[in-house]
Amino acid sequence: MTTTRQEQARRQVSARDDGVRTPAPRLPRRVGRSTVLWLTVLTTGALVFLFPFWDMLVGALQRHTDPGPGGAVPTPGNLTLHNFTAIDHAISLGRTLLSSGIFTGGVLLCTMVLGLLAGYALAVLDFRGRGSLFAVVLLVQVVPFQLLMIPLYVLIVRAYGLADSYLGMILPFAVNPTAVFVFRQFFVSLPRDLFEAARLDGASELKILLRVAVPLCKPALLTAVLVTFIGPWNEFLWPFLVVKDAGKQPLAVALAGYISDAGRGADNPVGAILAGACVLAAPAVALFLAFQRHFTNTNLGSSVKG
């Protein structure tokens, strides 16, 4: 009884103390408690989400990988870059990275040129069929790739003979529909007068596009690049179907092949696999961390909502 009364008194005092500093006396204490609770939840979550990446890095740098809990702690004497040499020896990082780069670069180039053109026209220009085309842009975002996999394989590999070619890899991904949507949304948000003024000055539509729209669209361009990049860079299934020639396989496909073979020919196969995983994951993660504020929920939300 006495303790409760004391505590009550103390609470009243502290409440009065708080009251001097803040208008809502009891609020800071409650917020404080729930902040601790939420921070605990979030930190636990972050540990679960990030631990595999930590383990990937530590495992890739160890001479002898330890599958037990000790393997997650880097020990100075055990550190080495040998695993990176081993994976390079097995699947030639230079060649596979170049292939990933050509595949991703080709998709980015097509998406930025053709997607920008289409997104701009859909947002700014008045032409026949615009409404139905926009409906199609939304629709193709939900067309599942699994239905298209077999006919695209038959067409591209068998009918057009594009097996083992970069063109065959790039073609189905050439224009990312999400990027078209990002461009369209960006140009819709610009004031209409901008384009009308240029038209009144007698500028041609092509000139307006190149002189007015393109210089303004950097933020949309960046978002579109980020959204588009992770598609081809991380893609496994399609290049796996199209490219059987080891000299042209992108890193994701070559590493998957190496994993299937359980790390043939390496004295530390797990270390070599993890080193390859680090190299594959690094560019996408680095790009995301560098530009993470451009990965806004509105962009992604609208893109997946289709």
Place this chain on the structure above:
Amino acid sequence: MSKATVADPRSRAGSRLRGSLPPLARLVGRQPIGTAFVTPYVAFLVAVFAYPLVFAVWMSFHDYFFTAPGAGVPHPFVGLDNYATVLGDDQVRQAFLNIAVFLVVNVPLTVVLSLVLATALNAKIPFRSFFRAAYYVPYVTASVAAVGVWLWLFSDGGLVNSLLGPLAPDPSWLVSSTLAMPLIAVFVAWKQMGLSVLLYLAALQNVPRELYETASVDGAGRLRTFWSVTVPGVRPATMLVVILATIVGANLFTEPYLLTGGGGPDGASASPVLVMYQKGIEQGDPDVASALGVVLVVCVLAISLLSKRFLERGDR
């Protein structure tokens, strides 16, 4: 949110204005050059989406097999034969059952955890952008790279089993016919969670403040408020998360191919797309694989519509 951005008032105003234009402009629009700007994209859509889509459906009703390019071999119409083959195939049935297991594990896990994490992120707490980024990193990482680590973590003598000690499952996770598919569902939940957290975060910011105030005035506790205000308030996001999980589940290939070594053990973690790959490309039956693709897409559409119906009912 999407409705506000998608429905563009200007385009409607534009077409209404078209009535007062000269006849030619009324026919082709005020800036007909727009047609030229979109032509490459339309050509791409026709070549990569429309034509293959029609081709897939056509193939599923015909006897189609691989031939040398240019060889004029007839492909006779076979009606529903390919569909009968698909539906009578044990491997296919197993793969669809596996996806059901996947959804049963993945959907509740994703919905509950991402809603809790999004609620936590929505509270005024420090390091918000760090946490947001942390949940999103697996989403931008290549599946192949992530699988490399998970293979190691969940291997027989791996970290997870050594932490579990005597509780470690035998046979181990990836080679157990009961645990392989649930583990794939957990992997996918881990990898995709960042996206659903973002979707829920956006939805939480759209729940009207007054509802929380009313609940507080009515004396509802924190859990009660969460259950009666937050959960119904984010229902559209829940619908989207369920539909996305269905699409991801239907598209599953890399995980069963690599994580469980080709849908093992004994097909217990095979996905429909993996079976499609085996039948269509490895065994050379693209017609049967196409029929499987059509069945799969119909199932995805049905589940999407059902979840839409089910989750929207509360709003009416």
